[in-house]
Amino acid sequence: MPENTQIKLFEEKKVRSIWDENELQWYFSVIDVVEVLTESVNPRDYWFKMKKRVHSEDGLELSTICRQFKMTAQDGKMRETDCANVKSLFRIIQSIPSPKAEPFKQWLAQVGYERMQEIENPELAQERMKELYEKKGYPKDWIDKRLRGIAIRQNLTDEWKERGITKEKDYAILTAEISKATFGLTPSEYKNVKGLTKKNQNLRDHMTDLELIFTMLGERVTTEISQQEKPEDFEGNKDVARRGGNVAGVARKETEKELGHSIISSENFLNLDENSNGTLSEDNLPE
Template identity: 60%
Template sequence: MDSKDALVVFEGTKIRRIWHDEQWYFSVVDVVGALTDSSIPRRYWSDLKSNLLEEGFEPYDKIVQLTLKAEDGKMRLTDCANTESMFRIIQSIPSPKAEPFKRWLAKVGYERVQEIEDPELAQKRMKELYKLKGYSDDWVEKRVRGIAIRDELTDEWDKRGIKTNSEFSILTAEISKATFGLTPGEYKKVKGLKRQNLRDHMNDLELIFTMLGEASTTKIARNKDAIGFGENKIAAKEGGTVAGVARKELEKRSGEKVVSKENYLTEPEIKKKLENKKLK
């Protein structure tokens, strides 16, 4: 599950969720923290479980332990409940936020179901979010197309034996190095980025060459029937090289570099970076 889908926000409070068994499951502790003033949501939830049991609700039948990212960045087993069970839990929490939270929960819990039934809705929502952030229509179309090409590539890698996150990262870095002469980490430094998504800060040409490198890699991996990490690493280098050659040719003829420091940071972020540079 993409991180942007795995975390939603209610009135400034982050709620972790995960797609499991064809529905959303939400972190119960996060919900308790959002609805109560408890300084220790875990203890509140522990006491609430006992109360629910007395009321006839079987928390051990309804609650599922799923692996979610904790505050320390580690993946840990966490008590989670689906939308239906979460509504029942909320009923036992005396909070003025309960009713607006129920409406919010119904909305975010149902959105993914709608998107599965009609995938165009997911794409529409994505486009709306980018436009709200100030991106142009042309840029948004390229970004959305780039996501589709990336998904096709990662699906292909999965079929060809690439399973771990580290393998996906290494192959992605190989494409990037061959395309731009930079790994994603190096590229982010050029743009002055830290945790931000690199592709959300690429200009039109950077997105186009990224798409070319990944689409070429998919084509080469299929045609050469690359199996396993070693063979797909070779395909990734070759795919990136196709885009790299095209990039260098454009730079030669236009007299301008494709890789740019340009980014889409908000004004406050830009001012903060300028101030930090002055201090140095």
Template identity: 60%
Template structure:
């Protein structure tokens, strides 16, 4: 399943997701960071059309991937990998272009390191939570929850569980067995948003 991650450049959030072990970044978010346009979506649409009209191959680097929108729903968004973003940046006049390229290169390099040594990703996540002020006990439980969730997802993939509907059915069955209620009922009971539901239920499994 597509999972949206957030990266931060100078206080601006950039959505990204992993595809074939590579980071793919939201082009609209990148445009927002570089241009500070009042409507980054409109800016990108206009730029994209201009590039197409010019016969530029830059747009071929873009693919529609589902990322979490501000309303919490997954929506198809133009995304590009590191090379594609570099090419797009060249078409955007901005004093932030060079520092952003350095930030992007560092982000991509860290991902390569994590693929070669998966423990690095875990260490970086722990360090991030620590910097945010969470206790060691909280961090340990959180990391255990992430590991359990990943193992469960991997097992379902091995058993060729299809995404979306079958995934939701299995999640509902596990939740019902654990809590006596389905994810939908749990969400209504706790007043949770969709993007927080899975983590909240997994957290309860660990704590009890």
């Protein structure tokens, strides 16, 4: 998923959301909200019938107060999804008889407030993320590396934006180039090594200390080269990504010679995932 999309939890139920950088506000999947409030086995059908009912009763086309964003569906594919901001959701919720309506409104307000706090003070976002990882049971020294890796990744994606990279598939291709040069594996191949089969399992949340360190090195060097050379097309960015990853790849191989074993490990944190009720907001950053 794009880096501005997240999975949020309301009473342990997932609500897909996306942050609009231009409007500085959240948009939420209407289907997910309908499912949360109604517990319908077919929320899509409920939403379809609800739109017809509201139009018949009030003359309002609910679709006109929604926008469509691409979000990851249950089958793992990116699909256009009806989304609404907080104001529009309040109107939609009025037409859903549910005892959860008021608690959900309060939850929406809190989500928006926290995001605005994080814009004013970015350190708050890291603190909240740190708390989530701690609740999952990750070691504190691992969390420090993971959070540092997130910052380095964000710097890289910002640099790619400066170079005109906008498509999600292009981010994935460039990331794969760095990964192949660093580890000899694409992110998908790496997930197979670790036995990660679910779409929402973030590879980096299952890396060891050294795997995280070499991932950071490849991405940081790629950022530095890109800032110096300023590639002007996609092929130029691919070349830079490959070279940045190669620096980390050489360092990894030298480290493996000294240690006498491979850095690449099948070790993962699946047991922590299974025992946790939380969802990490950064899980949806591009790998």
